[in-house]
Amino acid sequence: MHLTYLLPAPMHVTALGETEMRRRATLLGEWSPEGTTVTVSAVDRGPSSVESAYEEYLAIPAMGSALRRAEDGGTDATILGCFGDPGLDGLREIARKPVVGPAASAMALAATLGHRFSIVTVAEGVRPLLRRIAWETGLLDALDEVRSVDLSVLAINTDKEAAFASLRDECAKLIADTDTDTLVLGCMSMGFLGAAERLTTELGVPVVNPIRAALHQAHALHGMGLSHSTRAYRTPPALADGAGGVDALLRVAEGPKEVTA
Amino acid sequence: MHLTYLLPAPMHVTALGETEMRRRATLLGEWSPEGTTVTVSAVDRGPSSVESAYEEYLAIPAMGSALRRAEDGGTDATILGCFGDPGLDGLREIARKPVVGPAASAMALAATLGHRFSIVTVAEGVRPLLRRIAWETGLLDALDEVRSVDLSVLAINTDKEAAFASLRDECAKLIADTDTDTLVLGCMSMGFLGAAERLTTELGVPVVNPIRAALHQAHALHGMGLSHSTRAYRTPPALADGAGGVDALLRVAEGPKEVTA
């Protein structure tokens, strides 16, 4: 099986660079069954960081183009490389292979492990988005709280232990305060640093790593011959009818126009 | 008061063109209190039509830039010119003045007029989006059905009477089938053609014109000195901290990058 992990931003031109992309590809491969090829794909334009809804929206158009290129290149499934599942519904409309959202996958798995799960993420501004994903997945009833510790991607990567400690403290507090019995780690960067597995051990409740939840779902769908429903995510009529690819959906003028009455 | 009506696509380079933009600006002015200046603004790039979630996402980045330009130019409030309220949450995060979504405004008004409202729209593919907006506005309990008649923008503008008749028939059927007591017209093009007002008369139930609902909300907020909550729609940290404008949130590389392990 050939899997693509699609980053919402041009990581190759950031400090993390290709090295981190390669490290992630390797990890994804190790977490997969034998015979899996994993490509980590970075778009040519996207937000520097994803700490708000607006930055998620900035990522989507280039992800659409990259998704189609990955499918043209033979990928069997695409995992969105951002916990906000940016544009999941829209990207599924234009895809011909399964597209998997880590947040939706992780929440669905968490829901089967207990009565009430909570999410701990690293940006205050995305908390409403995560509640919306829970609703879209039909899981809002099972979602207890969405909490955040404010950690920039920079902070996560420069002092990993301090970042982990902040996260663990917030998780422990959440468990003490509520009936939450299962956690979802709401951050891909922390996921690639092994935070979910450590938290599971240290806290005594299951903490779902969204990367691996998405990975297992991609393998499950591929194995079962299933994909998302085309009845739920309909091909845009302009794409269904037209000869061109997805980029033809975008109309570009020479400039904007204002008319005042 | 200075209002901007922000189109999600470059209408000025379509068959409707500046003429339609001017006609809409004039109508918006007539529907406003004395002393309102209305600008209809078209982005430089966006989807040719909006019949899917993906096409909504395509519209948002250019709308973000146009919104900031409009605010820099002195607008007091911006109305999104698309019934799907594309990017409403994200655009509010970067705005400094009220941003109004016609779908959210129309549903909120409809909810106060009866017990159960329904939406009739013109693209099958956006029905899930409209349910999501109802949920986001907190109004899902009041939403009865979302139905669509398949009408392309072309069809609406070439044979207006046939388009209206299709719409009216679907609305009448909906009323006969259900307890729906109030309707929301789910299409801006039909709204600018007077469809809501005609349906109200012909069907005997209130049919909310989303354009006018949004317009009244914009005036109400301006009059009351209110805007959307910055606690709900937080400024992206990268925008709050940085000196640059909203376009600086987007990072552009020379090309995409793929790494395979």
Add this chain to the structure above:
Amino acid sequence: MHLTYLLPAPMHVTALGETEMRRRATLLGEWSPEGTTVTVSAVDRGPSSVESAYEEYLAIPAMGSALRRAEDGGTDATILGCFGDPGLDGLREIARKPVVGPAASAMALAATLGHRFSIVTVAEGVRPLLRRIAWETGLLDALDEVRSVDLSVLAINTDKEAAFASLRDECAKLIADTDTDTLVLGCMSMGFLGAAERLTTELGVPVVNPIRAALHQAHALHGMGLSHSTRAYRTPPALADGAGGVDALLRVAEGPKEVTA
């Protein structure tokens, strides 16, 4: 446009008297577009104060008669002058013009400004009623909390600054405790004293003045040619058939009767 603001009690025979009625009429006019005539109407019988459901019920029969008189006198819309929206459904059944409830209008507006709103009111006993109005408007999902500070109408009018300070403190506490991003002021008396506008400034979140929310809705409905749905609020058959007015619905005997078996 001619608007009637219908008080649930005979304010003209209280300490506030006609002076306060005139002050309110003037304010309502100032908050309205040019060309609006505002009548403040007080019923001949009603509760001395409204701090419970029972007192709300006491107000309704005389409000029904007054509503019909106002409509006979040419009013274009009626706003209920009590945040509990007393008898809104029943009064709409007998009305021929729009009837607007301040609580429903304010909640609907608040819902469009963020993700979760709360109400702060001045009588513990009406908190369940306010939750019921949220449910009836279809907005319960968006309602976070209903809190009260115990302030009698007398207290509000004798020491306005102390009353405002109590209110502000409770609002600040609520914001500190919860994710509420938008507030609704749950008191007409405080609304006429400018409390919502001051709270908006001092707290940094939008605080909706229910009077102005209702006023804007009345103007919006009038402008759009809409009213509440007669399919939702059906005319009582006895009123539809009979020749008489609404007072004929009430049957009066010489006295009550008890039969014991």
Add this chain to the structure above:
Amino acid sequence: MHLTYLLPAPMHVTALGETEMRRRATLLGEWSPEGTTVTVSAVDRGPSSVESAYEEYLAIPAMGSALRRAEDGGTDATILGCFGDPGLDGLREIARKPVVGPAASAMALAATLGHRFSIVTVAEGVRPLLRRIAWETGLLDALDEVRSVDLSVLAINTDKEAAFASLRDECAKLIADTDTDTLVLGCMSMGFLGAAERLTTELGVPVVNPIRAALHQAHALHGMGLSHSTRAYRTPPALADGAGGVDALLRVAEGPKEVTA
């Protein structure tokens, strides 16, 4: 035990008259355990019929006075004699003994007998009220449908068999159309004519007679030494403080007053 069944209208001056009041008192006694005294009490003013929310509201003030008189006369519990439970929350605020609503009692019993119950009533206009009672009782999840057959009180009492047949046909249709497994009879007049018991036999599903459900609840509460919660239904401060009775809550002026600005 001494029970009062409180009619919302002056039945003694209608065609049904004291004869029907006596018949009902007798039936209520027969359905009660030994040692129960039942008084049927009719107010001095109320709606001729109850086919709308407005007519329910007209009933409440006189019911409040009658309730207090009944309690002063030694009643141990009061059952509201109308399926709309008019003013249940308000009347409980002023009561010192249990006040029981037949709709709430019947729905609560029905909910324990299956998964989904429906209500069949006799006035289209009260359907929204009955949904509201289900919500207020916390039972909306268990309520399937509220249907009505249009039967005036006159029709019910002049051709009882035709009325019963209409009702049975609607119930049978409802069962054929839905998964409803339990029914609630939504009409006190039909309840006193034995309709629920006949429907139970003829349809093969339990059909709850709201009169008997309320009666059993009144006896249960009396036997268990319980009443409704004074924390839920708080005594109006003006009643708690004042020396006077409930009628003192109503302030009466010589006439209404209008002030126009």
Add this chain to the structure above:
Amino acid sequence: MHLTYLLPAPMHVTALGETEMRRRATLLGEWSPEGTTVTVSAVDRGPSSVESAYEEYLAIPAMGSALRRAEDGGTDATILGCFGDPGLDGLREIARKPVVGPAASAMALAATLGHRFSIVTVAEGVRPLLRRIAWETGLLDALDEVRSVDLSVLAINTDKEAAFASLRDECAKLIADTDTDTLVLGCMSMGFLGAAERLTTELGVPVVNPIRAALHQAHALHGMGLSHSTRAYRTPPALADGAGGVDALLRVAEGPKEVTA
């Protein structure tokens, strides 16, 4: 009327023994109308205590056999003698007379007494079960909290005053923390010790004794000629068709079997 109170475990071979069974039968008789015969029935096999879902499941098969024996012996209704309503749906499928669950009955009664009720029980492990019963009864909207004080059956019966004090303290805390207005006692042992009645007096809110709520419901159903819906709880086809009794549904092999591929 002949009532059976069906214990989920063989109490007769425990320290409580037949003495406690007799005491309970006597109390149930005292709480019933004249002319009621009460049998307390203990199964031959069941869990030593019920502090988990697994232990509830252990109880059900023997309860099924005992239920059928009780019905063959002429009982008119059966009350499950455990607050978790073990197997209520399944037992109703095989019953021919009403089967009443104390938790469902108590919650339904509590829901009619206020806006929000809470349950206080004595085993942490059954809290999720009680929420599920609230959902199954359609009452989840009305349920505020489920709290527990950890009290073993042994502790309850050896130091009754200490057990009561723990319970009262938790209830008082719950009332101080929340808007809960009505309580349900979530323990049959405490119910037979008069805890609900004492708590009602000491706390000033109604505290429902589940035993008496179930008892009143059993009498109400018997009086009204009603039972649970056979449309909701369908007879197992194998029981409907076969000549044998309920024990014939169970197939017993000489031993288990494992096959490994």
Add this chain to the structure above:
Amino acid sequence: MHLTYLLPAPMHVTALGETEMRRRATLLGEWSPEGTTVTVSAVDRGPSSVESAYEEYLAIPAMGSALRRAEDGGTDATILGCFGDPGLDGLREIARKPVVGPAASAMALAATLGHRFSIVTVAEGVRPLLRRIAWETGLLDALDEVRSVDLSVLAINTDKEAAFASLRDECAKLIADTDTDTLVLGCMSMGFLGAAERLTTELGVPVVNPIRAALHQAHALHGMGLSHSTRAYRTPPALADGAGGVDALLRVAEGPKEVTA
């Protein structure tokens, strides 16, 4: 990895026998990654068929004993071999390794593939149970309908094509009637006959095979080092404290006992 598939009944003494057990074990192995050992385990006592809640309850005690034996024998995870997930919560309380329910797993997967899923099962009597599982998993919002075609296990195994045709027709009807976009096959027997895969092809919507959904979840949990939450499914105190195994939770008397007052 060593997996146990735990049948709720003694299949080895039925017509299907060890042959079918071996066929299932082989299929489960083929659907698993390399290196998986699968044991199909049949209990020594359980219901002949599972077409009701009561029959599900009959299965659980022997499943508890078999589960512990399987764990003692080295299994890494157990899948319940019945779509009703009999006793899932209780069995998890006593387990030390993951226990997976096919219904919960299949619904969680289906929820991620679209907006609304439906279940098609083969016994009318289990429809309420399946709705309850959806609720317990937190997924009720995503569940559209639960439909059944009445097919006995005998019918399924004697005329497989006729059984499949009935199922396909009901699924096709469901899709035509509703907005359901994803299906869950509600029957393990049909799942082992390849029905889900055929339906996916013939209907054009994803149809989830619950066996494979459960299998993938078991592998995912094992791979991720996760299990269900012990905070959600607490070990029974009597098991935590005692030295004995799970069978010691059951107390057995020489016979039942009845005491009548």
